[in-house]
Amino acid sequence: MTATLLLILAILWPLVLMLRSPLRLMMEQEALWRPGPRPKLLDAWWASAPLPALALALWPGETTLLLEGWLLGGVWQLDEARRPWLLFSTLLWGLAGVYARGYLIAEQQAGEAGDGETFRRLTGLALLWPLTLAGNLLLLLAEDIPSFYLGFAVMTFAAYGLVVHADNRDAHLGGRAYLIMALFGEALILGGLLWAAGSAETLTLTGLRESIVDAEQGAWMAAILWLGFGVKAGVVGLHVWLPLAHPVAPTPASAVLSGVMIKAGLVGWLSVLPLGDPAAGLEPLGRLVVVLGLVGALGAALFGITQRHPKAVLAYSSVSQMGMLTALVGIGLTDPALWPALSVAVVLFAAHHGMTKGALFLGIGISEHPPRLPAWLLWPLLVLPALSLAGALASGLASKWAFKGVLYEGGHGALVIWLSLAAVGTTLLMARALWRQWRERGHHAIPLLGTMPLAWLFAIVAATSLPLWLPVAGGVVDSPWPPPDELPGLLWPVGAGLALAGLGFYGLADITRRRRVVWRLMPGDLWWPYASLARHLGAGLKAFGDGLETRGSRLRAWLVAQEKGAMAWIDGLTRYERRFRQLAVPLMIGVAVLLLLGFWLE
Amino acid sequence: MSQAWLPLITLATSLLVAPLILLLPERAWRARAALNLSAALLKLLLVGLMVVGLYQGREFAFGFTVVPGVEFLLRVDALGMMFAGLSSLLWLATTVYAIGYLEDSPNRKRFFAFFSLCVASTIGISLAGNLFTFLLFYELLTLSTYPLVVHRGHPAGLAAGTVYLRYTLSGGLVLLLGVVGLHALVGDVTFGEREMLRDLDPSYHPLLIGLFLVMLLGLGVKAALVPLHGWLPRAMVAPAPVSALLHAVAVVKAGAFGIVRLVYDVYGIQLTFELGLLTVLTVLSVFTILYGSIRALAQQELKPRLAYSTISQVSYIVLGISLFGPFGTIAGLAHLMHQGLMKVTLFYCAGNYAEELGIHRIDELDGAGRRMPLTSLAFTVGALGMIGLPPVAGFISKWYLGLGAVQAGMPWVIGVLVASSLLNAAYFLPILHRLWFRAGPAHGKGQWPEERCLGRFETSGWLLWPSLATALFSLLAGLLAGLPFSPLDLATLVATEEYLP
Secondary structure: HHHHHHHHHHHHHHHHHHHHHHHHHHHHHHHHOOOOOOOOOOOOOHHHHOHHHHHHHOOOOEEEEEEEEOOOOEEEEEOOEEEEHHHHHHHHHHHHHHHHHHHOOHHHHHHHOOOHHHHHHHHHHHHHHHHHHHHHHHHHHHHHHHHHHHHHHHHHHHHHHHHHHOOOOOHHHHHHHHHHHHHHHHHHHHHHHHHHHHHHOOOOOHHHHHHHHHHHHHHHHHHHHEEEEHHHHHOOOOOOOHHHHHHHHHHHHHHHHHHHHHHHHHHHHHHHOOOOOOOOOOOOHHEEEHHHHHHHHHHHHHHHOOOHHHHHHHHHHHHHHHHHHHHHHHHHHHHHHHHHHHHHHHHHHHHHHHHHHHHHHHHHHHHHHOOOOOOHHHHHHHHHHHHHHHHHOHHHHHHHHHHHHHHOOOOOOOHHHHHHHHHHHHHHHHHHHHHHHHHOOOOOOOOOOOOOHHHHHHHHHHHOOOHHOOOOOOOOOOOOOHHHHHHHHHHHHHHHHHHHHHHHHHHOOOOOOHHHHHHHOEEEEEEEEHHHHHHHHHHHHHHHHHHHHHHHHHHHHHHHHEEEEEHHHHHHHHHHHEEEEEHHHHHHHHHHHHHHHHHHHO | OHHHHHHHHHHHHHHHHHHHHHOEEEEEEEEHHHHHHHHHHHHHHHHHHHHHHHHOOOOOOEEEEEEEOOOEEEEOOOHHHHHHHHHHHHHHHHHHHHHHHOOOOOOHHHHHHHHHHHHHHHHHHHOOOOOOHHHHHHHHHHEEEEEOOOOOOOHHHHHHHHHHHHHHHHHHHHHHHHHHHHHHHOOOOOOOOOHHHHOHHHHHHHHHHHHHHHHHHHHHHHOOOOOOOHHHHHHHOOOOOHHHHHOOOOHHHHHHHHHHHHHHHHOHHHHHHHHEEEEEHHHHHHHHHHHHHHHHHHHEEEHHHHHHHHHHHHHHHHHHHOOOOHHHHHHHHHHHEEEEEHHHHHHHHHHHHHHHHHEEEEEOOOOHHOOOOHHHHHHHHHHHHOOOOOOHHHHHHHHHHHHHHHHOOHHHHHHHHHHHHHHHHHHHHHHHHHHOOOHHHHHHHHHHHOOOOOOOOOHHHHHEEEEEEEHHHHHHHHHHOOOOHHHHHHHHHHHHHHOOO
C-alpha cells in the first residue's frame, strides 16, 4: 500500500513542484511586471523533487499499479529489475538538483534582485527540470507502452529547455542538434513500437519483447527500435548531439544528461529487445550492434582527445562508454545464453558510468569555482572518479571485472581485448579532461559547506562505493572486487593509457606548434556533414517544389483560360437569341402548314 | 413519443434560433448572446440525453415521406452521435468565442444567424438516417457557410468565397449525381442497411465501383482530399471562429463524415473491401497526408499553415477507415473527434494572437509565450497533439492507426505515420520555439504589430476560456482515453457494431 502510494507520489511530486513556480508567480503577478525583488525559484522544495522516488527505490518489496482510465490502460511497476536504475537515477538527479542551487546562485540572486532576462531563463529551468525528471521516472517505472513512450517523450522534449538554458548562440546550436536528433529517435521508436505492438496487439513491454520474438519480421522491428533508442544512447553516427549539447548545458544538467538520460536509451533497449531469448534469432543484428558499439567506443575516444572544452571531452567519453555498453548488449543478442549473467554486469556498468560521469561533470563546476580546500586534497578528489571510470579502482574496477569474467566464460576473448583498448582510450580522455580542467581552473574560492561542494563530495563517495550499495538482481553483488591475481589483466589498459598520456603530454607542445589543424576538429564531428547534406537536400527539394508549383499554376492558368472561353461562348449565345425570335414565326407557320397538310391528306 | 421527437428538437434548437436572431435588432447583443448560449447549452444537453439513451440501447428515429420512395429520416446511431456530440460541444465553445471575437464589429446579426444555420446543418448531417436527408443538409451546409466565409466583405474575402462556392457546389452536384444513381439502382438508401448493396448481383459491381468513386469525388471536395483541397487555404480569410468551425467540425468534417457514412453505412466495410475501394482510399489519404504536411512547411503565416495541417490531419480519418479491421475504424472515428478538438484549439489561439497582438505571421510570434502564457499553453497542447505526442489525444489516434495498419497487413503505413509526425514536428516545433524560447516584444525587444489590451487577463475572457477549455479536452481525451464516454470509447462502440454482426 505504502509502496503504491510512493509510486504515485514519485511521478506526481515533481509535477506538483513544477506547477508551484508559475502559481506563485501568478499570485505575485504585480511583482512580475515591475522591477524589484522576485521570488526565489530554486529553493529547497524545488530540490526535493526526486525524494519520493528515492524513497520508493529504497522501499522493500515489489509493487504494481494498474490505472484503467490512464491512456490505454496504465501499468506502473517497481520490480527488482527496475530498482537499481531507479535508485542511481534518483540519487544523481537529487545530487544534481542540490548542486544546481549552488551552481546557479549568481543567476538566482540576479533574478531575485529583478534582472528580468535572467529571471526568465531561470524560470524555464525551474519548470523544465522537474518535468524532465518526471518523464525520466515514468519511463523507468512504466510497464505499459504508452506510459513508457510518454515518459520518454516528456524527458526528451523537456530536456531541450535545460540544454538551451544559456540562451546564446552555442546553446541554440547544441539545442537544435539535440532536438533534431531526438526527433528522429522518437520517430523511429514510435514506428518500431507501433509495428511490434500492433503485430501482437499488446500493451505491455513484456508483450512487446515476445512479439518481436514471434513476429515474422521481428529482426526489422528490433533494428528500428535499436536505432531509435540508439539516438539517446549515443550510438556512433547518431551520437552527434552529445558533444554539442553537453558543453552548453549548465553543469548539473550536463551531469544528469550524461549520467541518467542517455541511460534511458539503454533502458529502452533492455525494455524492448528480446535479450537472452534463444528463440529471438537476432544474431545478425547482434553482430552489427557489437561492431558499431566498438567503433563508437574507440572512435569517440580518438576524436575526444582533440577537444578543448572539458565537457566536450567528457561527452565523447560518454559516447565511448556507451559504445562499450552497446557492444555488451550486442553480445546479449548474439549469445542469448550469456545474457542472464551479462545483464548483471550491464546494470552495474551502467550505474557505475552514470554516477561516475555525474561526479566528473559536477567536478568541472568545482574546478571552475574551487571550494576552500587545499590543492593537494582538491585535485586528488577530482582525479578519483576519473581513475574509477578508466577502471583502475573502486566501482570502475568492479564493473570491469564483472563483464570481463562473463565474457571470458562465454568465449568472447577478442571482444575483451577491444574493450581493453577502449579503456586505454578512456584513460586518455580522462587525462585530457583533467588537463583541460587544470588549465581552465578558477581561483575564486567558494565556501566548502555550500550546496555545490557537498553535492559533489557526496557524488564521489556514492560513485566510488557503488558496488556496495546498488541492489542488482535482488541484492548487492556478493564479491564485487576481483581477486589480486586478476589485477594485472584488468589494470594494463590504465597503465598503457597513462603512459600514452604522459608521452602525449611531452610531445603535445611540439605537435600543436607545428600542426594547428588538430585543434580545428569541431565538437559534433559528423553533425557538420549531416547539416550540409540536409541543406543541399532541402535546397533540392525546394527547387523541385517550386518546379511543381509553376507547373501547377500553369495548369490552373490553362484551366481558367478554358473556363473563360466557355463562359464567353455561353455569353455569345445571347446573340442567337434575336435570330431565334425571328425564326419563331416561320417555324410556327411551317408547323401549321405541315399540320394542315396532314389533315388535308387524311 | 418523446423519443421520436428528440432528434427533431435537437435539430430545431439551432434551426429555429436563426430566424429569432434575425428578428432581434442589431444592437441587442446581450439578448443575442443569451439566446445563442442558451440554445447551445440546450442542444448539448439534448445530445447528452441521446448519447446516454444510446448506451442504454434505446432507439430514436423521426421520419416522414417527402414523395413516395423518398423519405426524410432523422435517426440516432453511435456514429452520428459522435459527430453530433463533437459539433454541439464545439458549437458552445465557438459561440462564446465568436461573441468575444466579433465584439463591436458590424453585421453581427447576419453572422450569428448563418452561424446557427451552419450548425443546424452539421447536426442534420450527423442525425441523417438516409442518403437523401444527408444530401439535403450537406447542401444546406454549403450555402449557410458562404456568408460566414465572406463575412468581412473585403475583396479578398469575396474572392475566397467565390472559390469556395465553385468547389463545394460542383462537389455537391457530383455527389447528387452519385446519390441519384444509387437511388435508381436500389431505391431509398437507409444508413445501416448494408445488405441492400451487398446482395446485388456481382454483375453490378463495376457500376457500384463507379458510383462510389463519383460520390467520393463529391465528398472529397469538402474533406479537402488532394487535389480537391484548393478552397481550404483560400477560405482562411474568414474570421477566426469561422475558420475554427470550418476546420474542426463543419465543412471539412462533414466531408470526412460523409466518407465514413459511405464506407460503413451505405456500402458496408466488407463490400468496400471486396470491391478494392479501400486501397483507393488508402492511397488517396496517404498522398494527402504527406502533401498537406509538406505544403504546410512552406507557409509563412499562421492560419494558412494550420489550414494545410488540417488537410493533412483530416486524411488521417480517411486513412483510418481505409484500414480494414476494427483498429483502423477506431482510429479513424476517434481521430474525427480528436482532430476537431485539437484543431479548434489551434485556431482559437491563432485568433487570440491576431486579436490581442495583431500577429498573423509566424515570425512575429517571438516571445509571445510570456505575453500570453495561457493561450500559448493551449497552442502548445494542440500542436503537440497534432505531432502525435502523448498524452494529447493525437497520440491515441496514431496508436490505433498503427495497430490498424498492422492488422490490415499494411505495415508500410506506419512509415507514413512516422514521416507525417516528423513533418508535423518540423512545422509546429519552430512555432513553439518562437513562443517560448525566443526573446521578443515581451522582453523589450521590438514591438507587437498591433497590441490591444482586451481584458483583465492576457486577452478577453470570451476568447481565452474557450481556447483553454478545448485544449483541456484534447488533453483529457488522450490522458483518460480509457474512461467511458471518451472519444476512444465511443469509437470502440461504433467499431464493435460494425464488425460484430
